[in-house]
Amino acid sequence: MQPTEQPTKTESLKVAVVGTGYVGMGTAVMLASLGHQVVGIDIDQNKIEMLRRGELPIYEPGLEDLLRASQERLRWTGDYASAIPDADVIFICVGTPPLPSGQPNLRYVAEAAQSVARNLNGKLQVVVNKSTVPVGTGDWVSRILEDHALDYSAGRYVVVSNPEFLREGTALHDSLYPDRIVLGSSSPEGIERLRQLYQPLLEQTFTPPEGMPRPANYTLPELVTTSLSSAEMIKYAANAFLALKISFANEIAGLCECVDADIEQVTHGIGCDQRIGHRFLSAGAGWGGSCFGKDTAALINTGSEYGYTMPILRAAVEVNQRQRHLVISKLQRHLHRLQGKRVAVLGMAFKPNTDDLRDAPAHDCIARLMDLGAKVTVHDPVAMPHARREWAHLTYDEAPTAEAALRGADAVILMTEWDEYRALDWDQAVRTMRRRLIIDTRNVLQQLPQHSTVEQVGRTTLHNVPGNEVLAEALA
Structure with missing residues (x-):
């Protein structure tokens, strides 16, 4: 199946992205370029100030130009309370560095999940694990939300695993023209919310950024739900x-x-x-x-x-x-x-x-x-x-x-x-x-x-x- 030639209207969602490293930065800028309203969150105030000036703390070809082109739909903050309550989708994109044992250090995931939980507002909100995490982490994050949300109710706050498959140096290209998008959850509502978020990618209805055209013979990415x-x-x-x-x-x-x-x-x-x-x-x-x-x-x-x-x-x-x-x-x-x-x-x-x-x-x-x-x-x-x-x-x-x-x-x-x-x-x-x-x-x-x-x-x-x-x- 080839990408559609005629764009279809996509509903803009409110998105919060926790973490502004390689994955979080690319996710925030890419989603803003697709028309969503995005808030990036990081506890490093120096990073926040750089991003507010339109400067990237990392080097990734094409990303700085797309950042500047999407500025009107991007906001950067260190304050969870100003970003999480209104968000329809919340991405956790923090680091999981290895411990001496080889196990990933999930400290930053736990801290991010707790901060997110304390600021959820009672509507349907989808928390997305974008960080690379061990099998079982999604269930663990669900328990964190249950333990720390002020008014937890099953079914309102759902967790989806959405792993990234980006290659540094070509991350923006990989984001816009993926082979597949993987969504893992037991919640049909969570899957549908993410399908809606990624509709411009799944149907390739967006206008490609200047200097990064859609590859010749590119076919639509497969949506893999698990x-x-x-x-x-x-x-x-x-x-x-x-x-x-x-x-x-x-x-x-x-x-x-x-x-x-x-x-x-x-x-x-x-x-x-x-x-x-x-x-x-x-x-x-x-x-x-x-x-x-x-x-x-x-x-x-x-x-x-x-x-x-x-x-x-x-x-x-x-x-x-x-x-x-x-x-x-x-x-x-x-x-x-x-x-x-x-x-x-x-x-x-x-x-x-x-x-x-x-x-x-x-x-x-x-x-x-x-x-x-x-x-x-x-x-x-x-x-x-x-x-x-x-x-x-x-x-x-x-x-x-x-x-x-x-x-x-x-x-x-x-x-x-x-x-x-x-x-x-x-x-x-x-x-x-x-x-x-x-x-x-x-x-x-x-x-x-x-x-x-x-x-x-x-x-x-x-x-x-x-x-x-x-x-x-x-x-x-």
Whole structure:
């Protein structure tokens, strides 16, 4: 079924979004752009002031423009009492960072749910768990509402699980053109309220934002309605499966290096099988970010609570950790001792088009280089200001440009596949290096600079010298 060409009138709902991180911010701005009246709530007053000025506390392509275009339907506050009573739908989008045990920390969910409960007003109000939470959290939030609402009545305050499936760097695109929308609840009224809220997405009746057109051949998203626990499990299972695909590609990449095969050719070949697909088969330094590590750990922990082992997921985590050590091993293969060596690291964010540093492989790389006595210079197009706060425990020099980072370096490690690094004039940049050694952990380079040695993942080490026909054949 194709998106409808003629817009249908959608009733505007009043929405409150608790939490203005990556998920909450994107949810609030997206819903306002669809015509709903949205109030964003956060206890961080600095964030609230930034948002009132039309500034984003995070980097996400396209989001700042949409924020400004939707300002008349957006309001920001730190006061629950001014936002919750009038809301038809209330999203909880707070963080659930992992505890040392691997369990998600639900403290912020509990605090948000209690604050919401104390300000409910007696009409039908739908409380939506958007945060990634363990199976059973929806029922737990229902009990919190029952215990803390001033005039609780069953059926008036209902909980719906509505997990997000956004990729940082393309979050706005994923929000507007989703594959599916999952709603989990035992309340038909709650499901219907959310269906009404998402009608412009389900029917694709909205006008696409400038610069983010509806994809060609895009079909309408599927509305998946389930129980609360099934919706919560869908989120974890989806992320775990994607993590498995990445770890599988990395494990095959290691074997490719042993047998002189090329991982790029191998993954292209297997990805042509429609049962497998090409996405999430890129070998590299391993997955990072806020989801895969946390969600796989949470699933493993949930299994252990029931005496149920999950060896496949544990193996995926082990492979991912091995990839991070592999980066330094490749460097040591050429430089041997790293004490006193100067190493440039290009890319700090865990993926391009975001400034998110959570579980970024670059962090572990820089920390290990420090331990081994190397002098580290870093560059990232977006994430360096964020890293000054989040990575204050690491010691490194910042470079204003990628070219500046390479000057005098004994090696460069390419950790994040920013387009800026793809477009870099590598022939010119490596001329200022002390030794032309490139560790390309994302297999970005397709044309290698002359007189250089390049280590990639799942590919043979390449030594580029004039007249090297073997190199040209390897890159073909």
